[in-house]
Amino acid sequence: MNLPDAHTHPAPAASGTGLRFVCGTSPADWEQVALLAERDGNVTPFFGIHPWFLDPAAWRRDMRLLEEFLTRFPKAGVGETGLDKCRRGIPGMKMQKDALRRHLDMAARMNRPVALHCCRAWGSLAEMLREYPRLKAILHGWTGALNPASDLPSEDWLLSIGPREMERADIFTSVPLHRLALESDEHPEVLPDLYRIAAQALRMEECRLAGIVTDNLSRISPP
Structure with missing residues (x-):
């Protein structure tokens, strides 16, 4: 049986797994996701910056690299990205929202789906998504x-x-x-x-x- 997996990360799939949406969480693992996609036709790659790994000094530069990956993989999605009010020691909501908006803008412009993480910020996330009514998201x-x-x-x-x-x-x-x-x-x-x-x-x-x-x-x- 081909069991689809809507959200996973770079790792060997369980036996019987079918279509997989494999998500990167920062530039550190994007090449690993890319390699999986090149080797396995069941893999749809997603590239994005998770709020846990948002680097205040580098995320704007990383967004340019993200666009390069999305251009390189025209069947790729955007993510994992999102909002998180649970984890300590990560950038606050303002920076998280700024970064998320850049992801959403890119996804909308390039017609790509988005894989979204959220912890105790569902209301804020839903409010932002309403600005992108044609966006496809998980x-x-x-x-x-x-x-x-x-x-x-x-x-x-x-x-x-x-x-x-x-x-x-x-x-x-x-x-x-x-x-x-x-x-x-x-x-x-x-x-x-x-x-x-x-x-x-x-x-x-x-x-x-x-x-x-x-x-x-x-x-x-x-x-």
Whole structure:
């Protein structure tokens, strides 16, 4: 069974994994992501700067390098990027929002999807996304913080549920199927268990669930 993985990082895939969105988090791992994409046709690369790795002295220069990678890989997405109010010792909201806006502007201009991290800043993130109604995005690590019907007007914003929430049966049923994605994040080995648990919660066969998620990821993949 080809299980799609909506958000992961450079690492060997679990057996049976299909389409993978592999995200870089800073210039330090972009070449590794690029190499995976060149070797594996199932990999869609994403390049971006995670708020944890935002360098106040270098991020503007790194954005120029980011555009070079996106030009080099016309099928690549933007990310992982986003907002984080949880982690200590990282740049504050102003710089995070400035950097995120640069990512979103680039994604909108180049017609690329965005992989988004968010911790305790969903309201701020949703407010920024409303300025980009045509943007395609995956909200990674979905915890149920927003109402999909009222807070996410774009039909091309997917909600990706990962290992941390896999024991919450209610979260799978709270997401409309046309928005649903499943991810391994940093634990590719748990992907089969995640699909098994999600399929049970949704009362459907795993193969049907894998098909739905594959269709959703394909819908927002770069043209």
